[in-house]
Amino acid sequence: MSFQPVKFYQTGTFTVGNRLLEPDQRSVQANMERTNSLNSGHRACQGCGEALGARYAIDAAMHATNKQLIAANATGCLEVFSTPYPETSWQIPWIHSLFGNAAAVATGIAAAMKVKRKKGLVGDVRVVAQGGDGGTTDIGFGCLSGMFERNDDVLYICYDNGGYMNTGVQRSSATPPAARTATTMPVGPEPGNPFGQGKFVPAIAMAHEIPYVATATVADLRDLEHKVKKAMTFRGARYIHILVPCPLGWGAASRDTMKLSRLAKETGLFPVFEAQYGEITNSTKIRRLLPVEEYLRPQKRYAHLFGKTPAVETIARLQALADKNIRRYALLDKEAN
Amino acid sequence: MLKQIEGSHAVAEAVALCRPEVICAYPISPQTHIVEGVGEMVKSGELEDCEFINVESEFAAMSVAIGSSAAGARTYTATASQGLLFMVEAVYNASGLGLPIVMTVANRAIGAPINIWNDHSDSISQRDSGWIQLFAETNQEALDLHIQAFKLAEELSHPVMVCMDGFILTHAYERVDMPTQAQVDAFLPPYEPRQVLDPAEPVSIGAMVGPEAFAEVRYLEHEKQMRALELIPAIAKEFKAGFGRDSGGLVRGYCMEDAETVIVAMGSLLGTIKDTVDAMRAAGAKIGVLGIVSFRPFPLDAVRAALMGAKRVVVVEKTFAVGIGGILATDIRTAMDGIKILDYTVVAGLGGRPITKKSLHELFEKALRDDLPALTFLDLDWDIVNKQLERERKKRRSGPAAENILRDVGSHVAQHS
Known part of the structure; x- marks a missing residue:
């Protein structure tokens, strides 16, 4: 496996600027032995949240499993940009089968590993499945629910960028209300994606009462690494849903990926929490509560809300969704705010 | 050991003797008794070192099979009819990836109108999926073909579909000779994959392939099937040496020596046809039967050689290509290219319509007089x-x-x- 020495530098953030920490407290990415599971050279866009999330998540899973890891991948951006053969960015055993079956393929791998381990042919090899929101919340949902329900020993990671970005930014069931996509254009009496539709799969995962469910953003990569490592301490079905901005699909600047991720969390539009066996065990508090407008304004997919006459009512409806998240997931630390 | 058991249980026992490591299935009539059988054997511990997974759909069944096979496990599943159609995307994927999965298809009609009874529409709809398709004539052959199928699949690194008539075979109690574990172990070595997901030697499987290489990858699938044309008879021969009976192969002739009229068919229907032919032979008709065991790869040369001396061919098939007629008949015609033989297509037994000796007898008599249209629908009202x-x-x-x-x-x- 390739080995890339890591340069340490101070960034002032939680990402890699932790050279002053004790080695065992440092992030996986700052570890000299990080595996670069999704290696450099892939074809993701500049500022791709999914590439960033996948690199951190899979490296953390590799770290947690002592490199005994196999990945199943749904069709989508991650699959396409990582394997433009004859090149592949994957430094781990990796399979792509179809758009809608990553969870089931992972179940098959886990079953094979269980038998092989019983026969003494392999060690404790763990399995991750990964896909975008389309491959997870829409077309792959049946297989995902089946894998959850059987409590198969698979960690499923969804990289949610709120749409079918690989095919040209069409609406998925994870597209937020009011957002413009190629199939929810900002035209007509209710521009963008309608309100009252869509689904939040982390809550559905919790309803399966699986051992571990977590959400994360690429703004807090230490938190993401922690959740992946924690997920690997459980046996059975686990689900991590990561919000990953898509500069192309969101109409956002590549440099704003981290900022938008943070704003999604700080406005309450994307709740960051953990749950075990169907019950919430922890939610990451909002540090400084911001109005949703701060998150919406830098994204062209919401540009129709900020025209000559701002869509005050629509923005208020989005604010109400954020407020509901804040209540439901207890995102405010009452003493701090 | 001789046993009087249901066809489905015979297949379940044969599959268990092959020491599968992962079995996944979703229930659909008339496949259910097979997976119930293997499921019970796994749960009781009779079938050791095997995972049985109750999946939520046939699409998931084939997808789980893809995962476990790619991870190096001997993998089995079974389905029928709508179930086979529901998994089609994954069926093509399994063959495209070259994964040696063995799947039983308990042949059943496809709706609408919904119908649970037997014909071959389901398997035949997957004619071009890349899978090898073997059709069993009897329960004994169904049992034997599964043992041969694992060997064939793993030798080629390619999936094999064993097709057996729903209800007519799956639910019929017949005498079968069940091999011993030692016999099967001697015939079928442990699975050694050509490609495997292994942390010690990481590979990427299933990358996008563009115009620069797609045709070559697809051609190699064809090449595997062409190799199967040689492997299938070789495996049948080896099987006979180990188990003492004829089973499998590409085609099987019956009363073909001097046959001027040859009836071609697949599956359990061959039994009724042979009985009819026996009666007509006794009355002096020069009539014979050619059973197709391997539908994919289609044994063009073997069929051509068998039909060379015939004057007319009657293809009786439990399938129907709406808008043209026969499907098996079209392949038979390809095999007879350049030979002057009259050919008739007969669509029969759709959706479980009984194919009686009486109807066949009348049909064949008409054929002998060349009094048949090019396309006949047997017993259509x-x-x-x-x-x-x-x-x-x-x-x-x-x-x-x-x-x-x-x-x-x-x-x-x-x-x-």
């Missing part, structure tokens, strides 16, 4: 068809066709459908 056509001519809102026909056929049929 033209009165019923014409009545519905008349109804549609008379009235714009003529209503759902199947329900009209059921009313016409009478309450008796309606009650039993």
Whole structure:
């Protein structure tokens, strides 16, 4: 496996600027032995949240499993940009089968590993499945629910960028209300994606009462690494849903990926929490509560809300969704705010 | 060991003897007894070192099979009819990836109208999926073909579908000779994958392939099937040496030596045809039978060689390509390219319509007199068809066709459908 020495530098953030920490407290990415599971050279866009999330998540899973890891991948951006053969960015055993079956393929791998381990042919090899929101919340949902329900020993990671970005930014069931996509254009009496539709799969995962469910953003990569490592301490079905901005699909600047991720969390539009066996065990508090407008304004997919006459009512409806998240997931630390 | 058991249980026991490591299935009639059988063996511990997974759909069944096979496990599943169609995307994926999965298809019609009875529409719809397709004539052959299928699949690194007639075989209690574990172990070595997901040697499987290499990858699938044309008879020969009976192979002739008229068919229907031919032979007719065991790869040379001396060929098939007619017949015609033989296509037994000796006898007598149209629908009730056509001519809102026909056929049929 390739080995890339890591340069340490101070960034002032939680990402890699932790050279002053004790080695065992440092992030996986700052570890000299990080595996670069999704290696450099892939074809993701500049500022791709999914590439960033996948690199951190899979490296953390590799770290947690002592490199005994196999990945199943749904069709989508991650699959396409990582394997433009004859090149592949994957430094781990990796399979792509179809758009809608990553969870089931992972179940098959886990079953094979269980038998092989019983026969003494392999060690404790763990399995991750990964896909975008389309491959997870829409077309792959049946297989995902089946894998959850059987409590198969698979960690499923969804990289949610709120749409079918690989095919040209069409609406998925994870597209937020009011957002413009190629199939929810900002035209007509209710521009963008309608309100009252869509689904939040982390809550559905919790309803399966699986051992571990977590959400994360690429703004807090230490938190993401922690959740992946924690997920690997459980046996059975686990689900991590990561919000990953898509500069192309969101109409956002590549440099704003981290900022938008943070704003999604700080406005309450994307709740960051953990749950075990169907019950919430922890939610990451909002540090400084911001109005949703701060998150919406830098994204062209919401540009129709900020025209000559701002869509005050629509923005208020989005604010109400954020407020509901804040209540439901207890995102405010009452003493701090 | 001789046993009097149901076809499905014979297959379940044979599959267990092959020491599968992962079995996944979703229930659909008439496949259910097979997976119930293997499922019980796994749960009781009789079948050791095997995972049985109750999946949520056939699409998941084939997808789990893809995962476990790619991870190096000997993998089995079974389905039928709508189930096979529901998993189609994954069926093509398994062959495209070159994964040696063995799947039983308990042949059943495809709806609408919904129908649980036997014909070959399901398997044949996957004719071009890249899978090898072997058709069993009897329960003994169904059992034997599964043992051969694992060997064939793993030798080629390619999936194999064993097709057996739903109900007619799956639910029939017949005497079968069940091999011993030692016999099967001697015949079928442990699976050694060509490609495997292994942390010690990481590979990427399933990358996108563009115009620069797609045709070559697809051609190699064809090449595997061409190799199967040699492997299938070789494996059947080895099987005979180890188990002492003829089973499998590409084609099987019956009374072919001097046959001027050859009936071609697949599956359990061959039994009824052979009985009919026996009676006609006794009356002096020079008639024979050619059974197709391997439908994919299609044994063009073997079929051509078998038909070389014939004057006419009657293809009786439990499939129907709407808009043209025969499917097996089209392949048979390709095999006879350049030879002057009269050929007739007979569509029979759709949706479980019984194919009787009486009907076959009349049909073959007509064929001997060359008194058959190019395409015949055996025992089709033209009165019923014409009545519905008349109804549609008379009235714009003529209503759902199947329900009209059921009313016409009478309450008796309606009650039993």
